Amino acid sequence: MTVVDRIAEIWGTRTPYAKDGAWPVRVDQALDATVTDGDVDQWVQSACVLCSNGCACDIAVKNGAMVGIRGRAGDLVNHGRLGPKGLFASWQGISGKDRLKRPLIRENGRLVECDWDTAMDRITQRSRQLLEERGPLSHGFYTSGQLFLEEYYALAVLGKAGIGTPHMDGNTRLCTATAAAALKESFGADGQPGTYADIDSCEAIFLYGHNMAETQTVLWSRVLDRLAGPDRPKLVCVDPRDTEVARCADVHLAVRPGTNLALMNALVHEVLANRWFDEEYVKAHTLGLDELKATVGPWTAEAAAGVCDVSAADIREAARIFGTSPRVLSTVLQGFYQSAQATAASCQVNNLHLLRGLLGRPGCGILQMNGQPTAQNNRECGADGDLPGFRNWENPEHVAELARLWDVDPLTIPHWAPPTHAMQIFRYAEQGSIEFLWISATNPAVSMPDLPRIRDVLAKPGLFLVVQDLYLTETAQVADVVLPAAGWGEKTGTFTNVNRTVHLSDKAVEPPGEARSDLDIFLDYARRMGFTTVHGEPLLPWSGPEDAFEAWKACSRGRPCDYTGISYDRLRGGSGIQWPCNEENPDGRERLYGDGLFPTDPDYCESYGHDLLTGATAGSDSFRAQAPGGRAILKAADYHPPHEEPDGRFPFRYTTGRTAYHFHTRTKTGRSRVLTSAAPTAWVEISPDDAGRLGIREGDLVKVTSRRGRIEVPVRVSDIRNGTVFAPFHYGYWDQDGAPGEHPTAANELTLTEWDPVSKQPVFKNAAVSVEKAGDAVGPSPAPTTTASRPAAAAGPRSVRPTAGGKDAEATEQIGGSPPRFPEAVRRGRQGGTP
Ligand SMILES: Nc1nc2c(c(=O)[nH]1)N[C@H]1C(S)=C(S)[C@@H](COP(=O)(O)OP(=O)(O)OC[C@H]3O[C@@H](n4cnc5c(=O)[nH]c(N)nc54)[C@H](O)[C@@H]3O)O[C@H]1N2
Ligand SMILES: Nc1nc2c(c(=O)[nH]1)N[C@H]1C(S)=C(S)[C@@H](COP(=O)(O)OP(=O)(O)OC[C@H]3O[C@@H](n4cnc5c(=O)[nH]c(N)nc54)[C@H](O)[C@@H]3O)O[C@H]1N2
Ligand code: SF4
Ligand SMILES: [Mo]
Numbered sequence: 001m002t003v004v005d006r007i008a009e010i011w012g013t014r015t016p017y018a019k020d021g022a023w024p025v026r027v028d029q030a031l032d033a034t035v036t037d038g039d040v041d042q043w044v045q046s047a048c049v050l051c052s053n054g055c056a057c058d059i060a061v062k063n064g065a066m067v068g069i070r071g072r073a074g075d076l077v078n079h080g081r082l083g084p085k086g087l088f089a090s091w092q093g094i095s096g097k098d099r100l101k102r103p104l105i106r107e108n109g110r111l112v113e114c115d116w117d118t119a120m121d122r123i124t125q126r127s128r129q130l131l132e133e134r135g136p137l138s139h140g141f142y143t144s145g146q147l148f149l150e151e152y153y154a155l156a157v158l159g160k161a162g163i164g165t166p167h168m169d170g171n172t173r174l175c176t177a178t179a180a181a182a183l184k185e186s187f188g189a190d191g192q193p194g195t196y197a198d199i200d201s202c203e204a205i206f207l208y209g210h211n212m213a214e215t216q217t218v219l220w221s222r223v224l225d226r227l228a229g230p231d232r233p234k235l236v237c238v239d240p241r242d243t244e245v246a247r248c249a250d251v252h253l254a255v256r257p258g259t260n261l262a263l264m265n266a267l268v269h270e271v272l273a274n275r276w277f278d279e280e281y282v283k284a285h286t287l288g289l290d291e292l293k294a295t296v297g298p299w300t301a302e303a304a305a306g307v308c309d310v311s312a313a314d315i316r317e318a319a320r321i322f323g324t325s326p327r328v329l330s331t332v333l334q335g336f337y338q339s340a341q342a343t344a345a346s347c348q349v350n351n352l353h354l355l356r357g358l359l360g361r362p363g364c365g366i367l368q369m370n371g372q373p374t375a376q377n378n379r380e381c382g383a384d385g386d387l388p389g390f391r392n393w394e395n396p397e398h399v400a401e402l403a404r405l406w407d408v409d410p411l412t413i414p415h416w417a418p419p420t421h422a423m424q425i426f427r428y429a430e431q432g433s434i435e436f437l438w439i440s441a442t443n444p445a446v447s448m449p450d451l452p453r454i455r456d457v458l459a460k461p462g463l464f465l466v467v468q469d470l471y472l473t474e475t476a477q478v479a480d481v482v483l484p485a486a487g488w489g490e491k492t493g494t495f496t497n498v499n500r501t502v503h504l505s506d507k508a509v510e511p512p513g514e515a516r517s518d519l520d521i522f523l524d525y526a527r528r529m530g531f532t533t534v535h536g537e538p539l540l541p542w543s544g545p546e547d548a549f550e551a552w553k554a555c556s557r558g559r560p561c562d563y564t565g566i567s568y569d570r571l572r573g574g575s576g577i578q579w580p581c582n583e584e585n586p587d588g589r590e591r592l593y594g595d596g597l598f599p600t601d602p603d604y605c606e607s608y609g610h611d612l613l614t615g616a617t618a619g620s621d622s623f624r625a626q627a628p629g630g631r632a633i634l635k636a637a638d639y640h641p642p643h644e645e646p647d648g649r650f651p652f653r654y655t656t657g658r659t660a661y662h663f664h665t666r667t668k669t670g671r672s673r674v675l676t677s678a679a680p681t682a683w684v685e686i687s688p689d690d691a692g693r694l695g696i697r698e699g700d701l702v703k704v705t706s707r708r709g710r711i712e713v714p715v716r717v718s719d720i721r722n723g724t725v726f727a728p729f730h731y732g733y734w735d736q737d738g739a740p741g742e743h744p745t746a747a748n749e750l751t752l753t754e755w756d757p758v759s760k761q762p763v764f765k766n767a768a769v770s771v772e773k774a775g776d777a778v779g780p781s782p783a784p785t786t787t788a789s790r791p792a793a794a795a796g797p798r799s800v801r802p803t804a805g806g807k808d809a810e811a812t813e814q815i816g817g818s819p820p821r822f823p824e825a826v827r828r829g830r831q832g833g834t835p
Helices: 084-094 116-133 149-163 177-187 217-227 244-248 260-273 279-285 289-296 301-308 312-324 342-356 375-381 396-406 422-431 451-458 518-529 545-556 619-625 673-678 688-694 824-830
Strands: 002-005 026-031 042-047 056-062 065-071 104-107 110-113 139-143 168-170 204-208 234-238 251-253 328-332 366-368 436-440 464-469 481-484 493-496 501-505 652-657 684-686 701-705 710-717 724-728 767-775 810-815
Touching: 026 084, 042 501, 056 084, 065 084, 084 217, 084 673, 104 116, 116 139, 116 436, 116 464, 116 481, 116 518, 139 149, 139 422, 149 168, 149 375, 149 396, 149 493, 149 518, 149 545, 168 422, 177 342, 177 366, 204 312, 204 342, 217 244, 234 244, 234 312, 251 312, 260 289, 260 301, 260 312, 260 342, 279 342, 301 312, 312 342, 328 342, 342 366, 375 493, 396 545, 422 451, 493 545, 684 688, 684 701, 688 710, 688 767
Parallel strands: 139 168, 139 436, 204 234, 204 328, 234 251, 328 366, 436 464, 464 481, 652 724, 684 710
Antiparallel strands: 002 810, 026 065, 026 810, 042 056, 056 065, 104 110, 104 481, 493 501, 652 767, 684 724, 701 710, 701 767
16 A cells, blocks of 8 residues: 555556556545544545546545545546545535534525525425416526436426526536536537547547546546656647647647637647548548538638648647557547637537447547536436436427426427527626526536626626535625535435446435435425426425435436346446446447437427527428438538637636646635645636746736726736736635635636537637736745646756645555456445445
8 A cells, every 4th residue: 555645646646558458447535634544434435526536436434534535446537546635625525614504594685694495485485486476487507517316307397397497507517517518519419539548549649629637637547647647649639738638749739829710620620621531431430521521621620720820740740640550549628619609619629539330439539528427317318408328308298298297298398499508698687587596506606607797697686696605616606595405424325427338326424414415405496386297296306315315216217228128236236337228228328320220300300400500400401311320420610719818907818727736616625625735726827937927936926907898917928828827717706815716816807708600618728818917926826736737847847846735645556466357346236246
């Protein structure tokens, strides 16, 4: 057993392996400094909810409290590993002394504690009154990518069949809407084609706008272990910053933010021009080659090089790697999803794989990534506006199917117009047509774009705001009713990661005070509102999570995300299971589309598709006219520059994102001492050249201004591309003195109210800003030195700042044991094998 400082050593010890080998087991564990292994009363099975990787773990419980965590060796996702957030923020982040313990209601302008009846009465009274006076469209629900499957399904049923409002979405809109959209456009339905095990077998890995090293640290460990093995795969990185991924890459395309589609069109152009594509596969399994050819025709490497400001030779080399490697894995994330022309650019990744027929075979994965741990479930269950079970809102038969399942009038289920996306929900609240907004497990007062505006919307006097959270967040502070929720480890439920792997998370401890699970809260609301079926039965008759799961299974039957072969029992003891899991795939399915058959049948598909440039829906007639018949669709779009480009007044491109040590608005990581000391306060990154020109030095305070607002934070001079400014978006105001925005640090003070025309995902990753010095350095910037934000090479030797965590930052690693392989890992689970 090795002891490692896992704040300094983000990815832990290397366990190299060869192509087509098995990724070795390494069991990572962290315990409270006062606890030893022998002291633990109980280990309770779960999976980590601090990113979409979905690492399986056991929670250490002592005296009724969570005191640590350990990775599960037998799980196909992580083979025992955990990253820094999983090791420290999971159990520490939920155990903050300042957890909400009782409901709060607003009285005379102040939030005061009350009992559950009082809080729920206030909610149901307002809800009933508005439904009577204004109808269902007065109601909006804005949820999360961090609840459990059962909770989303309950919310979807109560919103769609109980109230009948189309105004339902989640922060998944900010997160993975483009992943879903790109999959629907290319393949006809959501659903991840590839699997993590593709890392084991590929000859090349492409990361498109994905800083996996910091945002899926355990997945990156798997990549690092291949890179350290005997037959290193080639690595290509598309990111404007010198991330850890870029540092390991054979080709780093440091594109100008906002120009992804120009690059992608050039990569497709090269693959076509060099005849690296599989003519037979394309003919048999795709539609749209002619239009794609015509669109990318002008996009030579030189043309894209000019737009993206990278070298044409590098573009050609990246294309050659894609075009000639026998097996390629691609991953796509926010550098594409939150940048300009998000869906169009992400679809080109699908196109590259379709052109070469690299799908559904070992090493040939596409991972249109998720970010949040349970984003996939929100998409599946339809608390985000989608219809449950990847059903198509434009297909009346799909709506009728749901109506039969729920025993409600089909006309109750909103399907007369596209579902309302998050940005539009806030717009309706701003205009006053939504008067009742229920926010669960998300903190829009920090995470939405253009915060000065969002703060005004949330505080609007006519808006009745319900916030359901673990903590009194910036958003909860302005609510009319605050509901204290039970969190991870305090409730039971399932969730599904990027890899389609379903995990069960069992309740390990009691929630604090009177906090209740989100499922209980939704069921209570439905009961109090008296939502019934047409036959007068309760609409949500479930008494707990397992009932809800069983109901969901029935809803998923026959759909791409078929869960009918999964049960709580099967999920206990062994590994998570990848959907679809049904009679045809009794142990789940590792990869989709190996047979070249795609869910594009018009009667089955989730979407009839859109025009990628304008977002206009294609509609049933035009989709049917293409006769896709199980073929995938090569979607094309021409490049257009971002709408807000730098100019004389705002000469820099502004982009935002994450650091390894914090999760979002820090409600959990900010309550872990070791993670907080690794990245204590906000910063921005600029290049050495830009710093030199502006007379700015490392650590100086700068004012960064956009048309929306400003932030004032210290500078890290890093290896970011010239002309670009990067800000982490983690730093809101809950742990600062003064009113939100008084000492502005939140990256979203500056971002735009703009979204992708197809996925409606907000553009967080490009805006125009100015930078000016606002004060002298008092020391180096607080930015971590172990990540993408490390000081520029030009600024001197790269030093790794020792963590202030000391013993608290340590975790143990135990290397060895036989790695799980699909589907043996699953079978072991069914036999109730060892954890
Ligand atoms: N540590 C940590 N891990 C997390 C999270 C977290 O908050 N913290 N959150 C989770 C969630 S919900 C998500 S969605 C994921 C997000 O995971 P990622 O997408 O990997 O994270 P980001 O930092 O938002 O963005 C990735 C990269 O996009 C680059 N980028 C910016 N603009 C552009 C552009 O125009 N083009 C290209 N090609 N790249 C660009 C940035 O430089 C950045 O390195 O992380 C998950 N994991
Ligand atoms: N500028 C910029 N902005 C961004 C992004 C970016 O890259 N740049 N990324 C966007 C992305 S991808 C995302 S995912 C969003 C994330 O943005 P948010 O969703 O606002 O982020 P979190 O801080 O994770 O908020 C989740 C909230 O849920 C609470 N919570 C956790 N578990 C539970 C639970 O079980 N029940 C309940 N009721 N509450 C719970 C937490 O305490 C927390 O307050 O931010 C988006 N905003
Ligand atoms: S990689 Fe993600 S799921 Fe795994 S331990 Fe880290 S935060 Fe948790
Ligand atoms: Mo996200």
